Amino acid sequence: MHERKLKTERHGKFTAKQLTEAVVAAGAVAGKVIEPSSVETAQWVRWKCSFGCSCCGSSLMCPPHSPTPDQTRAMLDEYSRGVLFESEACDTKQIAAAVEHELFLAGHYKALGLGAGPCMLCDTCAFDDGCRHANKARPAMEACGIDVFATVRKHGFTIEVVRDADDRQRYFGLVLVD
Numbered sequence: 250m251h252e253r254k255l256k257t258e259r260h261g262k263f264t265a266k267q268l269t270e271a272v273v274a275a276g277a278v279a280g281k282v283i284e285p286s287s288v289e290t291a292q293w294v295r296w297k298c299s300f301g302c303s304c305c306g307s308s309l310m311c312p313p314h315s316p317t318p319d320q321t322r323a324m325l326d327e328y329s330r331g332v333l334f335e336s337e338a339c340d341t342k343q344i345a346a347a348v349e350h351e352l353f354l355a356g357h358y359k360a361l362g363l364g365a366g367p368c369m370l371c372d373t374c375a376f377d378d379g380c381r382h383a384n385k386a387r388p389a390m391e392a393c394g395i396d397v398f399a400t401v402r403k404h405g406f407t408i409e410v411v412r413d414a415d416d417r418q419r420y421f422g423l424v425l426v427d
Contacts, residue, residue, distance in 0.1 A: 277334035289396035318394025341422030
């Protein structure tokens, strides 16, 4: 995916419309502004990520290196809004990082993005040296204990378990902002 320059204001609080337009401009198919207090976190999610994913532990963005559900809940409670978005490709981390960066440049210094799935930026993660792509790498919501299914359904998005290769897979991300 190539990087896109988002067309957003340079200063001032973004409206809900501007936030959803920003994620769509970055490649999402849809976005919805939500209250972070509505994001569901649970201990079982990180366990499922840890024991149900063959990529677990392969990067600094995965358990056991990613934030715990309790840390994630505490972090979410420090934000007043976020934009939950859907993508048709597994590019949610790129979208989240691009929108986070644009919001930061516009004065929203707390902007923070989360994506879906394992980090695929490096063939081998630089555990000892720190992340080589800190400007692009973002943890997956599920790696941080966010119940993606419950959260996206609560906000009117459709998500189902992918049962076979022909099923449509949906990808979701979240950008937090004040």
